Amino acid sequence: MSLPTHIPVLLKETVGALSIQPGGRYIDCTVGGGGHAAAIMERSSPGGQLLGIDADPEAVKAARDGLAAYGSSVLIVNDNFANLEAICMKHDFLPVNGILFDLGLSSLQLASSGRGFSFQQDAPLDMRFDPGQKLTAADIVNDYSESELARIIREYGEESYSHRIARRIIAGRPIKTTLGLARVVEGAIGPRKGRIHPATRTFQALRIAVNNELGNLETAIKQAVNLLGYDGRLVVVSYHSLEDRIVKRLWQRESKDCICPLDVPVCRCQHTARLRIINRKVITPSVAEVEANPRARSARLRAAERIITEDEWRESTERLSFLGDINPGGWRKPIILREVLGVSSAPFQ
Numbered sequence: 001m002s003l004p005t006h007i008p009v010l011l012k013e014t015v016g017a018l019s020i021q022p023g024g025r026y027i028d029c030t031v032g033g034g035g036h037a038a039a040i041m042e043r044s045s046p047g048g049q050l051l052g053i054d055a056d057p058e059a060v061k062a063a064r065d066g067l068a069a070y071g072s073s074v075l076i077v078n079d080n081f082a083n084l085e086a087i088c089m090k091h092d093f094l095p096v097n098g099i100l101f102d103l104g105l106s107s108l109q110l111a112s113s114g115r116g117f118s119f120q121q122d123a124p125l126d127m128r129f130d131p132g133q134k135l136t137a138a139d140i141v142n143d144y145s146e147s148e149l150a151r152i153i154r155e156y157g158e159e160s161y162s163h164r165i166a167r168r169i170i171a172g173r174p175i176k177t178t179l180g181l182a183r184v185v186e187g188a189i190g191p192r193k194g195r196i197h198p199a200t201r202t203f204q205a206l207r208i209a210v211n212n213e214l215g216n217l218e219t220a221i222k223q224a225v226n227l228l229g230y231d232g233r234l235v236v237v238s239y240h241s242l243e244d245r246i247v248k249r250l251w252q253r254e255s256k257d258c259i260c261p262l263d264v265p266v267c268r269c270q271h272t273a274r275l276r277i278i279n280r281k282v283i284t285p286s287v288a289e290v291e292a293n294p295r296a297r298s299a300r301l302r303a304a305e306r307i308i309t310e311d312e313w314r315e316s317t318e319r320l321s322f323l324g325d326i327n328p329g330g331w332r333k334p335i336i337l338r339e340v341l342g343v344s345s346a347p348f349q
Contacts (some may be wrong), residue, residue: 008035017303024097032106034066093228104239119182157205177273228306
């Protein structure tokens, strides 16, 4: 069911980490070309349901076309995953059995003309996932101060020549196209010396800044933990160290019963672990996968499982008991509600 132009990264590992069950309810927060989503639906059959989210309307259209065979079992929403909880509430899609974040750019976005994500072809400096958003890469490149440009390139691109590049950008303004920017960066730090083009980190930094990718990721993961049901799985595939660092830090926090500073002798935070980390060591693509799909080379997969405390279970059960009749147009399965409210199905007895 996946689209021929899109190759899902770490597909087998992702499906395994989600521990997909027939009849389960899953969210693909970056549905892209629909490759991971199709695999989730195949594994969750019969009765599986999937909510796919993407901020890019072109990706949404591609996913809807590619997943059309699954009919009403799949809902694709054009929105930012930073609004994850609101999206799930609107579509009555909670709690869920698994949530996937496959971060970075899809093959469709890199190949799309006029979007400015790649310097392999000349295009306006755009880089927006959501074309309705005001801020573009051209705005940052041509309007930001030298110090702010250097900060963005250093922090988001992890580029050691950030100040040199920022000075060249200021001197070369106005810069309107991807190839124009690539030439400016190459002039600042020299020509390519290996597989990675000298402008790669700068383009990454601008894309992250334009779309607030790191801030949205942190916001969304916190919401995702709240949406997972008993034993629900959360899986994140990241493509650079900044993303992976955010995931690792949040999961370390949520996997501990106490998060008080080390110098506090007695626990005062009353924090309770809500995640169990599945793989302490990140999962990376095989040599064969990287050879077949070079874009997979930097992928890192982390997985965690939701821990539901007795207090959380009783609170959610009490809240659900007041929902009354279920909206027949909604996505909540009546059998799930009956199981949650049933004494025999409760994990704490």
